Amino acid sequence: MAAVAFQAAALVYDHATGNIDVPVAHNFNQYFGIMSINNAAAGIREYKIQQMQMLAFSLCRRNPANNAELDQLFYGQHGITEMSIFQIIAQSVNAGFAHGVVATGNTLADGFSIIRAAQCWAQQNTGVLHALTAASFYQLPALQGALPTRVKISYSESSTVERGVRKILTSSVSSTKSNV
Secondary structure (H helix, E strand, O other), rough: OOOOOOOHHHHHHHHOOEEEEOOOOOHHHHHHHHHHHEEEEOOOEEEEHHHHHHHHHHOEEEEOOOOOOOOOOOOOOOEOOOOHHHHHHHHHHHHHOOOOOOOOHHHHHHHHHHHHHHHHHHHHHHHOEEEHHHHHEOOOOOOOOOOOOOOEEEEEEEEEEOOOEEEEEEEEEEEOOOOO
């Protein structure tokens, strides 16, 4: 079977709607079309960026060669590139990931079912997951007229070979304003 490549170069991320617009003929749709909304008039399928990011983050890992590499990336200041999202997903498909989710007609529910299937698959296949690097992210434009709250989200992963269990520890630290 030939390797799958999901070309992201011509895809459009519409920041206003939160959609990644994928042409109807794009090969990504045959694998994951049930989590998108068909916009036949525009000739595209619309994928919500939040679900695409969750799917990609479910199918990747930190760079084992440099665990501290992502420590200077912040939520609200950096975003994962569409190219990285599609590379991560393609690598997992090529390594054997097939979600097996049957369409219900509810794209949101179907998308979350695919994400759950991805997480289960990733637990058993950590060695073939795409390693995130700082190059997988880009600097988001500054918000006009506001100072965004700085939030750091850290994902630490470790695999225990003897139990075959993947542990994910998530810590989130944020600064908040007091109304005192």
